[in-house]
Amino acid sequence: xxxxxxxxxxxxxxxxxxxxxxxxxxxxxxxxxxxxxxxxxxxxxxxxxxxxxxxxxxxxxxxxxxxxxxxxxxxxxxxxxxxxxxxxxxxxxxxxxxxxxxxxxxxxxxxxxxxxxxxxxxxxxxxxxxxxxxxxxxxxxxxxxxxxxxxxxxxxxxxxxxxxxxxxxxxxxxxxxxxxxxxxxxxxxxxxxxxxxxxxxxxxxxxxxxxxxxxxxxxxxxxxxxxxxxxxxxxxxxxxxxxxxxxxxxxxxxxxxxxxxxxxxxxxxxxxxxxxxxxxxxxxxxxxxxxxxxxxxxxxxxxxxxxxxxxxxxxxxxxxxxxxxxxxxxxxxxxxxxxxxxxxxxxxxxxxxxxxxxxxxxxxxxxxxxxxxxxxxxxxxxxxxxxxxxxxxxxxxxxxxxxxxxxxxxxxxxxxxxxxxxxxxxxxxxxxxxxxxxxxxxxxxxxxxxxxxxxxxxxxxxxxxxxxxxxxxxxxxxxxx
Amino acid sequence: xxxxxxxxxxxxxxxxxxxxxxxxxxxxxxxxxxxxxxxxxxxxxxxxxxxxxxxxxxxxxxxxxxxxxxxxxxxxxxxxxxxxxxxxxxxxxxxxxxxxxxxxxxxxxxxxxxxxxxxxxxxxxxxxxxxxxxxxxxxxxxxxxxxxxxxxxxxxxxxxxxxxxxxxxxxxxxxxxxxxxxxxxxxxxxxxxxxxxxxxxxxxxxxxxxxxxxxxxxxxxxxxxxxxxxxxxxxxxxxxxxxxxxxxxxxxxxxxxxxxxxxxxxxxxxxxxxxxxxxxxxxxxxxxxxxxxxxxxxxxxxxxxxxxxxxxxxxxxxxxxxxxxxxxxxxxxxxxxxxxxxxxxxxxxxxxxxxxxxxxxxxxxxxxxxxxxxxxxxxxxxxxxxxxxxxxxxxxxxxxxxxxxxxxxxxxxxxxxxxxxxxxxxxxxxxxxxxxxxxxxxxxxxxxxxxxxxxxxxxxxxxxxxxxxxxxxxxxxxxxxxxxxxxxxxxxxxxxxxxx
Numbered sequence: 001x002x003x004x005x006x007x008x009x010x011x012x013x014x015x016x017x018x019x020x021x022x023x024x025x026x027x028x029x030x031x032x033x034x035x036x037x038x039x040x041x042x043x044x045x046x047x048x049x050x051x052x053x054x055x056x057x058x059x060x061x062x063x064x065x066x067x068x069x070x071x072x073x074x075x076x077x078x079x080x081x082x083x084x085x086x087x088x089x090x091x092x093x094x095x096x097x098x099x100x101x102x103x104x105x106x107x108x109x110x111x112x113x114x115x116x117x118x119x120x121x122x123x124x125x126x127x128x129x130x131x132x133x134x135x136x137x138x139x140x141x142x143x144x145x146x147x148x149x150x151x152x153x154x155x156x157x158x159x160x161x162x163x164x165x166x167x168x169x170x171x172x173x174x175x176x177x178x179x180x181x182x183x184x185x186x187x188x189x190x191x192x193x194x195x196x197x198x199x200x201x202x203x204x205x206x207x208x209x210x211x212x213x214x215x216x217x218x219x220x221x222x223x224x225x226x227x228x229x230x231x232x233x234x235x236x237x238x239x240x241x242x243x244x245x246x247x248x249x250x251x252x253x254x255x256x257x258x259x260x261x262x263x264x265x266x267x268x269x270x271x272x273x274x275x276x277x278x279x280x281x282x283x284x285x286x287x288x289x290x291x292x293x294x295x296x297x298x299x300x301x302x303x304x305x306x307x308x309x310x311x312x313x314x315x316x317x318x319x320x321x322x323x324x325x326x327x328x329x330x331x332x333x334x335x336x337x338x339x340x341x342x343x344x345x346x347x348x349x350x351x352x353x354x355x356x357x358x359x360x361x362x363x364x365x366x367x368x369x370x371x372x373x374x375x376x377x378x379x380x381x382x383x384x385x386x387x388x389x390x391x392x393x394x395x396x397x398x399x400x401x402x403x404x405x406x407x408x409x410x411x412x413x414x415x416x417x418x419x420x421x422x423x424x425x426x427x428x429x430x431x432x433x434x435x436x437x438x439x440x441x442x443x444x445x446x447x448x449x450x451x452x453x454x455x456x457x458x459x460x461x462x463x464x465x466x467x468x469x470x471x472x473x474x475x476x477x478x479x480x481x
Numbered sequence: 482x483x484x485x486x487x488x489x490x491x492x493x494x495x496x497x498x499x500x501x502x503x504x505x506x507x508x509x510x511x512x513x514x515x516x517x518x519x520x521x522x523x524x525x526x527x528x529x530x531x532x533x534x535x536x537x538x539x540x541x542x543x544x545x546x547x548x549x550x551x552x553x554x555x556x557x558x559x560x561x562x563x564x565x566x567x568x569x570x571x572x573x574x575x576x577x578x579x580x581x582x583x584x585x586x587x588x589x590x591x592x593x594x595x596x597x598x599x600x601x602x603x604x605x606x607x608x609x610x611x612x613x614x615x616x617x618x619x620x621x622x623x624x625x626x627x628x629x630x631x632x633x634x635x636x637x638x639x640x641x642x643x644x645x646x647x648x649x650x651x652x653x654x655x656x657x658x659x660x661x662x663x664x665x666x667x668x669x670x671x672x673x674x675x676x677x678x679x680x681x682x683x684x685x686x687x688x689x690x691x692x693x694x695x696x697x698x699x700x701x702x703x704x705x706x707x708x709x710x711x712x713x714x715x716x717x718x719x720x721x722x723x724x725x726x727x728x729x730x731x732x733x734x735x736x737x738x739x740x741x742x743x744x745x746x747x748x749x750x751x752x753x754x755x756x757x758x759x760x761x762x763x764x765x766x767x768x769x770x771x772x773x774x775x776x777x778x779x780x781x782x783x784x785x786x787x788x789x790x791x792x793x794x795x796x797x798x799x800x801x802x803x804x805x806x807x808x809x810x811x812x813x814x815x816x817x818x819x820x821x822x823x824x825x826x827x828x829x830x831x832x833x834x835x836x837x838x839x840x841x842x843x844x845x846x847x848x849x850x851x852x853x854x855x856x857x858x859x860x861x862x863x864x865x866x867x868x869x870x871x872x873x874x875x876x877x878x879x880x881x882x883x884x885x886x887x888x889x890x891x892x893x894x895x896x897x898x899x900x901x902x903x904x905x906x907x908x909x910x911x912x913x914x915x916x917x918x919x920x921x922x923x924x925x926x927x928x929x930x931x932x933x934x935x936x937x938x939x940x941x942x943x944x945x946x947x948x949x950x951x952x953x954x955x956x957x958x959x960x961x962x963x964x965x966x967x968x969x970x971x972x973x974x975x976x977x978x979x980x981x
Contacts, residue, residue, distance in 0.1 A: 003530075004609060007602050247489050254485045294520040302520060309508050309515040310523045325522045344508040348501050355497040362490040366483060378486055381493075389496050398503045 002061040006317040009054055013342050014314065016054075017349035020047040020105060024098050024356050044101045045085055048108055052078055055112040055318060062319040066119070073119075077111055077126060084133050088427075091137050094434040095427040099360040102353045103408055103423055109350065110409035113338050117323045117330050121411050128413045132420030139424040140431075149200070150372035156201035157221060163190040163197070164228045171232065188414035191229065191237040196422065198225060199244060199379035206252035207372040215249065215258075230273060235280065236390050236402030242266055244382035248375050251365070287400035300327045304395045307336040308344065315343025330411040332403045336395050350409075351392060357423075358385040364430035377429040380422045513849075516593060524593040525584065529555075532563055534595040534617035536577050536587050538626040539838065543568055545577045545588065545664070549614060569626060570663035572633035575685035576624065576656060576783070576836070579664035585683075590782045591620050591837060594849060599842035618848065619841045623652040625978045628970070633657045635966045640680070640955040641934075642687035642815040645970055648823040648940060648949045650853035651832030654974060656816070658686040688785040691812040692953060695926030696751045696960065697936045698807030700821060700868060703748060704860055705771035706759050707867050713759065714744045714867065724754040729799035731757050731806075734925060734959075748871040749879025751923060751960075753806045760805025765792055768805065774859045775821055775831070782836050788813040808927055819951035820856075822938040825868050826920070826946035829860030872920035873943050880923045883964045884939055887916035888976045912980050918943040919971065923960030932956040937963035941971045948974050 027040035056074035060067050081104055088100045107129055114122035143149070167190045172180050180187050198221075205218050222245045229238035246266075250259045274280050282297055290298025290305070307326050310316075321340040326333050339347035361381030368374035384407050391410075394401035405412045407419040507515065516524060527533070535546035545567050555562035565580055567573065578586020588595070595617045598604055607613040632643045632655045645654040660682040662674055674683050684690065706713040720739035723732045731753055733739060739752045747755035760768055772790045779785060789812040792804045803809035813821075816834065824831035832853055839850040860868065876884045921939030928934055935957040940949040948971050952963040 001609070004602075004605050007605055247492075251482060251485045251489065254482060291518065294518065302518070305507060305515050306518065306521040306523060308504070309512045310521060312508055312512060322523050322526070339504075339508075344504055348504055351497055351500050351504070355494060358493045358497075359490060362486060362493065366486045366490070371482065374482065374486065378489060382489070385493050385496075389500065392497075392500050393503075396500065396503050396507060398500060 002058075005061055006058055006320060009058055010314045010317050010343060012054055013051065013318075014345050014349070016047045016051045017105075017346055017353075020044050020101075021349060021352050021356065023047075024101070024353075027098050028356070028360070041097045041101060044098075044105075048081060048101065048105045049078070051105070052081065052108050052112070055108075058318045059112070059115055070115075070119075073115075073123060073126070077108065080126065080130060080133070081108060087137060088133075091140060092427050092431050094431040096360045096364065096430050099357050099423065099427060099430070102357040102360075106350070106353055106357075106408040109338065109342075110334065110411075112318075113334060113341070113409070114330060114411055116319050116321070116341065117334075117337060121330050124413075125411050125416070128416045132417045135417060136420045136424035136427075139421065140428050143425070143428050149376070150204040150207050153201050153204035156197045156204070160194045160197035160201065160225070163194050164225060166190070167232065168228065186414070189234075189237075191232070191234055191241075192415055192418040194225065195237065195241050195244070195383055196380070196418070198222070198241070199248065199383060200376060202245065202248045203372050203375035203379055206248065206375060207370075209371075210252055215253070218245075218249075226269075230277075233279060235283070236387075236394075236404035239390050239402060240383060240386040240404065243386045244379055247382040248379040251375055251378050252371070283400045283402070287397065290397065300333070301395075301397055301401055303327055304333050304336040305397060307333075307340040308347070308396065311340055311343065313344045315339065315341050315346065317341065328403070331405055332391060332401075332410065333395055334410050335392060335406055338409070354385075354388045354392075354407075358388075360430070361385070361426050364426055364433065367433040368429060369433060373429050373433070377426055380426050384419065384422055525589075527580070527592065527596055530615065531596065531598055532614040532616045533565065533580070534597075534619045534840075536591075536595070537619055537621045537841075538624055538629070539622060540625060541621060542626055544573050544622070544626065567664040569630060570665050571661045572630050572657055573624075573626070574661040574664055574682075575658050575687065576622070576629070577664060578783075579667045581668050586685075586783055587620065587622065587836065591840075594618050594620055594840045599848075600844055604843055616843055618843070620849075621838045621841065622836055623647075623838045624655055624836070628655045628974055628978050629657060631973050632966075632970050633659070633661075635969050639957060640686070641953045641957070641963075642685075642690060643950065643952050643966060643970060644687045644815045644819040645948050645950040645974065646819050646823050646832075646834055648826035648946045649832065651820075651823070651834045651856070652838075652853070653834055653836050654948060654978070655970065656685075656687045658684075658690070685784065686815065686953070686955075688781060688783055688814055688816045690814055690953070691786050691789065692814070692934050692936075692955075693809075693926040693928055694807040694811055694813045694818060695924030695934065695936050696753075696807055697818055697821075697922050697924035697938050697951075698804075698811060698813075699748060699751065699756050700825065700872070700922055700938075701772055701775055702756050702760055702763075702768065702805050703744065703871055704775075704825075704864065704868050705763055705768050706744070707864050708771065708860065709763060709767055711864070711867060714871075716759070717741060717743050718747070718755050718758055720747070720752050720754050722754075724757070726757060726761060726802045727798040729802050731802055745871060745874055748922075749874040749877070751875075751880050757802045757805050760801055761798070765794055765796055765801050768801070769793055772811075774857065775824070777831070777857050779817060779820060779834055779856070781816065781834055785816060786814055788817045807924060815951045815953045818936070818938050818953075819949055821859075822922075822940055822951060823946075823949035824859045825865050825872065826940035826949045827865075828862040829858055829865035831856045831859050869920050869943060872922055872939075873918060875923065876919045876921050876939070880961065881919075881921045881937065881939070881964050883961065884919045884921050884937070884968045885916070886919070886968055886972045888914050888972065890914070891977055913942070913975050917941050917972075917975065919968070920946075921964075921967070923964065925958070925960040928956075930956065932958050935960045935962040937961075937967045939967050939971065941975065947979050 023040035023043045027037040030036040060070055084104055111122050111125055114125050167181055170181055181190055202218055226238050226242055246259055246262050286297045286301055290301040294302045303326050318341050321337060323329050323337050326336050329337050358381050365374045365378035368377055387404055388407055390402055391404050391406045393399040405415045533547045536544045538544055547563050548566050549561055549563055551561045553562040554560055567577060576586055578588040580588040597618050598615055599618055604615045608615045636643055636657055636659050640659055642658040644656045647654055660680040662682040719741050722736040722738035723730060733753045739750050769792050776788050776790045778787055791810045800809050804811055820831055833856040835851045837851055839847045842848050875881045919939050919941045920943040924936030926934040935954040937960055938951045940946040950967045950970055952967040954963050
């Protein structure tokens with residue numbers, strides 16, 4: 001009986017994710033039609049709920065001994081999902097609901113997969129999700145109180161460098177990288193925060209259309225931080241950091257030549273690093289040919305490919321994978337486990353949910369009326385996008401493997417927390433832009449304090465409105481109500 | 482600025498679509514290669530809940546099948562039990578292998594297919610509603626059980642092996658080894674089978690046994706000579722029955738004095754001094770270059786030993802002399818010699834030997850169909866033709882006159898007459914009839930374990946070969962002992978099994 005449910009569910013899961021994506025597409029292309037997009041968003045949430053119930057039934061059937069414990073956990077996740085969907089709608093009324101839906105679906109897929117791998121970790125992960133969501137719900141209040149985010153560039157960069165230096169001094173080594181700091185029971189990677197701070201610095205430093213000379217300082221700082229990452233053997237962070245840097249510089253200058261020059265320099269630097277560091281050579285060799293040394297160098301990548309390929313497009317069925325054979329399966333290689341149990345079609349669906357999230361982030365940047373917000377939003381989205389790309393590409397042998405977590409899916413406390421913070425800031429920017437865009441309809445007659453909206457005129461593409469202007473407008477609107 | 486944000490938007494889309502394209506590549510196009518990697522733990526998994534697929538012969542008769550016993554309760558307490566049954570226990574022992582606490586042979590290599598439940602949903606529903614078995618896919622081998630049983634019978638109780646393959650595809654037609662064992666009782670007899678080092682019945686001599694090739698190696702020496710200069714076929718030499726090569730005194734078999742001879746006579750009579758002379762004329766480098774073309778890894782699906790060839794520029798003269806006539810340090814398996822013979826028969830193209838023809842899903846559809854694959858080009862078609870001419874003369878007037886045969890009709894019973902006398906052919910419907918030209922080469926391999934090993938490799942018909950065969954009889958003495966076995970196997974195949 002359980003077998004029939006598992007086999008049938010393989011197809012149900014594919015349906016849920018495809019239906020979810022389809023309605024994400026409808027909602028994204030009908031943003032002006034509130035009714036239509038609202039209906040699609042509701043269907044997306046229904047899919048998340050169906051997925052959760054269906055997966056929970058399988059987990060219960062597969063392990064009847066732990067049924068009562070599982071049932072209460074499953075209910076807990078269910079409550080979390082519903083509450084998160086509801087409260088984000090309240091606190092971020094004008095944020096991208098598509099983005100929230102994507103995050104929630106990924107979170108549920110992550111927790112369910114962790115349940116099949118290691119129930120204890122899944123329970124911890126749920127706590128981190130709640131913590132992350134709580135942080136995301138508090139952040140907008142804090143950010144609203146800090147009206148001049150673009151004026152703290154010195155603070156950002158100094159704080160970032162302090163963090164980096166302290167990692168170099170106090171850091172301990174885990175998973176082959178010396179980039180972890182332990183405070184009490186908490187272990188975290190400062191590099192996650194450094195990346196965020198540097199993007200904030202970069203966006204404020206470049207908020208005036210920069211000349212080549214003005215680019216020098218950020219570029220040099222970028223190099224310094226990059227070298228620190230390489231010294232800590234944190235190649236994944238280095239890659240993510242550099243690509244996000246290039247994206248922000250490209251958006252600030254619109255110059256492809258800078259982009260190409262930067263890429264060439266980085267390519268030369270990477271080659272140099274390859275020649276100098278043996279651990280990079282090992283990774284590149286394992287990437288080029290994992291098959292000649294499956295027992296040692298190629299072990300991780302080969303076992304990841306075994307997991308993805310063996311059960312093909314529809315997968316082995318939830319709980320029927322060989323997760324124990326996949327290395328670091330709860331962190332770096334969770335995507336391989338998802339492909340194995342849910343199938344590659346579902347895996348492609350997961351990749352598309354990521355893409356959907358990042359495209360919404362790009363829409364946030366596109367709508368920003370302020371250079372700082374635009375670059376900040378694009379930079380943060382790039383951090384998440386390249387982090388996902390680096391690990392998805394790594395476990396599928398598209399690029400050399402560097403160990404980073406997959407946002408919202410991998411187990412990992414602080415990295416998950418940081419993902420929520422990044423999403424919260426992206427959503428906050430998204431919503432301040434939408435609020436600005438939706439010029440207030442004329443208030444009912446007789447209302448004493450009517451706030452005139454800033455005159456809407458056709459703006460040149462690169463013309464700015466200061467962040468102050470936007471925020472003050474929003475504030476006045478709120479007060480006026 | 483907005484434009485660059487849009488560009489970034491497209492960069493994200495591009496990057497993630499590359500990930501998706503790569504996922505499709507892995508899971509659709511590279512899938513077979515990835516799955517079958519021996520390090521993949523999923524392929525050796527066996528499930529108690531399903532009825533393992535059957536191993537079938539080329540005519541889809543079960544060699545190994547799982548049988549359900551309804552009245553025996555197994556460990557799972559289901560009221561029935563599954564048992565693996567091997568229908569041709571000895572002849573197919575090294576092909577099917579066994580499954581149990583460990584696995585060998587086809588049971589090991591094709592485990593993943595045998596355990597693959599196709600149309601899983603349908604089968605699972607049927608098992609719940611109609612109490613049907615959930616069955617793994619069946620595999621169909623290239624071997625015809627009739628030929629395999631016949632070859633096993635021909636080999637009898639001589640230690641050794643018979644390997645036959647189809648030259649133009651690499652399809653294994655038969656592969657038997659003796660001593661063998663019964664896979665049905667391997668668990669009960671485990672200790673005895675494992676400790677019998679003298680007979681090592683668990684080892685497939687055909688694929689895993691390594692022997693000096695003896696004079697069959699002269700095929701490669703002759704090929705090296707012909708490739709360096711076709712006129713060497715006419716090279717004349719006077720054999721006194723022995724010759725001194727820088728202090729290494731080499732004898733012909735029984736020190737027979739072959740007199741004045743060219744390559745045709747020398748090959749037909751298997752003259753050692755002639756080919757040692759040719760070897761020294763070519764030099765170690767050329768001989769090694771030629772051997773390297775033949776000594777490729779067969780990449781055979783079952784357990785096999787790679788052939789060894791160690792001669793190089795630094796080897797001393799006596800090693801060059803010994804290697805030229807198939808002694809020295811060279812070691813080959815009967816499977817490898819069948820491949821060498823098949824390559825000559827197939828115009829110089831060595832095909833990759835294969836055992837799995839296809840698999841059959843639960844709905845009766847073909848899957849995993851093997852497409853013949855070229856392994857390497859060892860000779861040009863012209864040079865392969867020249868070597869074939871040499872091999873034809875071995876049977877025409879040389880050391881293997883006994884290998885010639887003609888086909889009168891179909892042979893009607895495997896058990897009745899193992900000598901294939903004319904009277905046992907009562908059916909005129911054989912595909913080929915009349916005298917068949919055979920090309921072959923005998924070998925008598927000196928070795929440290931006792932009497933010489935007898936080799937015979939051959940293919941037929943020489944003009945349009947359908948079968949290449951290698952026979953090895955351990956410590957049987959003269960190579961001619963192996964000739965009747967090879968001849969009968971070829972005759973049986975061409976009269977009974979071959980159909981276009």
